[in-house]
Amino acid sequence: MRLSARSSHGPLAASPAAIAAALFCVLLRVVPAGAASLVITAQLPDGRPLADAVVTVQPIGKKLPPPAPVHAVMDQMNRMFAPEVIVIPVGSTVAFPNSDSVSHQIYSFSPAKRFQLPLYRGKPYPPVLFDRAGVIILGCNIHDWMIGYVDVTDAPFYGTTNAQGTWSAELPAGRYEITVWHPRMREPNPGLVRDLSVDATDRATLTLELTKPLRPAPMEGQSPSSDSY
Amino acid sequence: MRPNTLRLALAASALLAATAVRAANWELDLDLRAVASDADTSVLDGGYSPMRFSERQSGLQLGRLRLALDTPLGEVWRLHLDASAWGNVYRSPIGLTEAYLQFRPYPRDRLRVRMRAGAFYAPISLENGAPGWGSPYTISFSALNSWLAEELRTVGVETKVDWLGTRTGLPFDVGAVAGVYGWNEVAGAALANGGFILDDRQTAVFDRTGKLEGPTGAHIEPFREIDGRAGYYAGMDLNFPGRLLITALRYDNLADPSTPDTVSHVFAWRTAFNSAGARWESGAGWTVIAQWLAGRTEIAPGGHALEWPFNARYALLSKRITRRQTLSVRYDRFEVDSRNAEADGEQRGHAWTAAYVFDAGRRWTVTVEWLRVTSNSYSWSEELNRPGPVTDNQAQLSIRYALGSATY
Numbered sequence: 246m247r248l249s250a251r252s253s254h255g256p257l258a259a260s261p262a263a264i265a266a267a268l269f270c271v272l273l274r275v276v277p278a279g280a281a282s283l284v285i286t287a288q289l290p291d292g293r294p295l296a297d298a299v300v301t302v303q304p305i306g307k308k309l310p311p312p313a314p315v316h317a318v319m320d321q322m323n324r325m326f327a328p329e330v331i332v333i334p335v336g337s338t339v340a341f342p343n344s345d346s347v348s349h350q351i352y353s354f355s356p357a358k359r360f361q362l363p364l365y366r367g368k369p370y371p372p373v374l375f376d377r378a379g380v381i382i383l384g385c386n387i388h389d390w391m392i393g394y395v396d397v398t399d400a401p402f403y404g405t406t407n408a409q410g411t412w413s414a415e416l417p418a419g420r421y422e423i424t425v426w427h428p429r430m431r432e433p434n435p436g437l438v439r440d441l442s443v444d445a446t447d448r449a450t451l452t453l454e455l456t457k458p459l460r461p462a463p464m465e466g467q468s469p470s471s472d473s474y
Numbered sequence: 475m476r477p478n479t480l481r482l483a484l485a486a487s488a489l490l491a492a493t494a495v496r497a498a499n500w501e502l503d504l505d506l507r508a509v510a511s512d513a514d515t516s517v518l519d520g521g522y523s524p525m526r527f528s529e530r531q532s533g534l535q536l537g538r539l540r541l542a543l544d545t546p547l548g549e550v551w552r553l554h555l556d557a558s559a560w561g562n563v564y565r566s567p568i569g570l571t572e573a574y575l576q577f578r579p580y581p582r583d584r585l586r587v588r589m590r591a592g593a594f595y596a597p598i599s600l601e602n603g604a605p606g607w608g609s610p611y612t613i614s615f616s617a618l619n620s621w622l623a624e625e626l627r628t629v630g631v632e633t634k635v636d637w638l639g640t641r642t643g644l645p646f647d648v649g650a651v652a653g654v655y656g657w658n659e660v661a662g663a664a665l666a667n668g669g670f671i672l673d674d675r676q677t678a679v680f681d682r683t684g685k686l687e688g689p690t691g692a693h694i695e696p697f698r699e700i701d702g703r704a705g706y707y708a709g710m711d712l713n714f715p716g717r718l719l720i721t722a723l724r725y726d727n728l729a730d731p732s733t734p735d736t737v738s739h740v741f742a743w744r745t746a747f748n749s750a751g752a753r754w755e756s757g758a759g760w761t762v763i764a765q766w767l768a769g770r771t772e773i774a775p776g777g778h779a780l781e782w783p784f785n786a787r788y789a790l791l792s793k794r795i796t797r798r799q800t801l802s803v804r805y806d807r808f809e810v811d812s813r814n815a816e817a818d819g820e821q822r823g824h825a826w827t828a829a830y831v832f833d834a835g836r837r838w839t840v841t842v843e844w845l846r847v848t849s850n851s852y853s854w855s856e857e858l859n860r861p862g863p864v865t866d867n868q869a870q871l872s873i874r875y876a877l878g879s880a881t882y
Contacts, residue, residue: 352580361580363549382641386580390715392640434643460645461716461757
């Protein structure tokens with residue numbers, strides 16, 4: 246993804262106007278009097294940071310307005326989805342450019358969004374609308390090892406961890422359910438889940454550690470016998 | 475359809491693809507070798523040594539010249555053509571090792587279907603994942619896969635169905651594959667007439683191998699249809715992508731071993747085997763591959779059955795030292811028994827292979843390999859009067875240059 250999905254307020258939009266709109270929504274909604282800051286750190290079992298993990302934060306016992314849709318980008322580079330995983334609010338769109346010199350075809354048969362983008366290079370297709378919550382798993386019908394994930398969420402606070410494994414947000418005081426998920430983690434769905442109370446003007450920090458290492462990322466050429474089909 | 479007609483059809487489709495398809499990916503590889511060997515003449519050249527190059531062939535050699543074409547045809551069809559020359563002339567200096575049309579519909583509801591028609595390798599090897607059915611680990615293939623390269627090719631149709639657990643959040647996929655084919659009814663003759671070898675030469679479809687058949691001294695032609703019966707294979711695989719692949723396959727050409735060709739009087743060889751394999755990758759550069767294959771081949775001239783049970787297995791350990799450098803070691807064992815009074819065609823052997831691959835960028839690959847084969851065979855002791863096992867050594871330096879658009 247060419248934008249950051251690591252903001253506390255979700256992916257920055259692809260256009261300046263959308264960025265402004267997103268920030269405006271955030272200012273309206275998320276920073277009332279008594280706002281607190283939340284810092285989540287995700288780690289691998291050996292203590293190294295877990296980057297690109299999806300963090301979603303749902304309020305417990307009250308309802309917050311849904312997050313504003315965004316326009317995100319998931320590229321295809323070196324015969325891999327880049328990034329491997331993005332998280333977007335319900336109603337967002339995702340563009341799938343192909344920056345490789347070879348053609349790709351994208352398909353999904355995940356219940357939250359079934360679609361196909363027939364054989365293409367460059368960016369011939371308009372962005373795809375994701376209007377239901379859930380994890381959509383993408384494949385390429387040419388390169389069978391390619392796999393990508395779009396996590397469509399209705400959580401008011403969401404994002405992915407940075408290279409240091411952290412993600413932070415400003416949010417109103419209250420109780421929250423925090424979920425950390427990575428597509429290659431071995432923990433069962435929905436991932437690591439914690440409840441946390443955040444007081445006003447507090448700075449809450451939470452570190453979550455996986456108990457098992459990530460599964461290896463599928464790579465080109467690692468399954469030659471199946472590639473030859 | 476006669477082999478000549480099929481060859482013509484394959485050549486015509488190659489021409490069509492080369493001229494009419496703009497989206498084609500093509501590749502031209504030249505693999506040159508510097509060889510040092512202490513072996514006698516190879517069985518591939520009418521001798522007895524189970525490796526490709528003999529002492530007399532030490533020096534510069536053509537390893538392989540390859541031209542491949544791979545192109546989508548519309549949205550869900552794909553054509554693949556792979557032609558190679560090995561520096562030896564049987565029927566023609568260059569031949570197609572694979573040529574097939576593939577149907578790749580979009581996966582639906584966790585099921586991915588792939589169908590192929592044409593000439594291609596049955597999905598047995600876990601070693602030959604490089605372009606053109608080459609090995610990314612060594613120059614010479616294992617005895618098991620060298621035999622597939624020499625005698626086996628599916629000339630027919632194949633369907634593979636994968637249940638895509640990985641597209642639903644599970645860590646594995648499960649696959650089933652089945653093929654139906656003809657024209658491979660002399661496969662097995664090369665095992666009975668010279669045994670297993672370790673090399674990288676692939677017999678072109680409808681071409682001959684270098685081995686000589688029995689007392690006739692004629693080159694073996696594995697790709698003949700004699701009795702009009704189709705053969706089959708059926709297999710399963712369990713794949714944890716990037717980590718573990720386990721495969722099993724049953725192969726039977728269902729040839730009638732008592733049927734000779736009315737013109738050439740060559741018998742159909744009934745060849746059937748089971749195979750299994752596993753490949754494990756550590757995620758940190760280590761790869762372990764083990765494959766096993768056991769079966770038998772049979773002819774029954776005049777109703778009198780002659781049978782050769784055979785088996786081959788190997789284990790390969792490979793380590794990617796840096797992004798560009800890979801070290802591999804492989805140990806092979808192979809046996810051909812004989813249920814005939816004279817024990818004609820028996821072979822027992824084992825081999826060590828060590829190789830270093832330097833991937834010098836997009837176009838250049840440099841490989842150094844040392845191969846040592848110890849083999850005890852009927853042919854050695856009977857015809858050369860050299861009882862006991864014979865050990866051959868062969869060292870190769872391969873420099874490969876690849877030209878063309880990105881492979882598919």
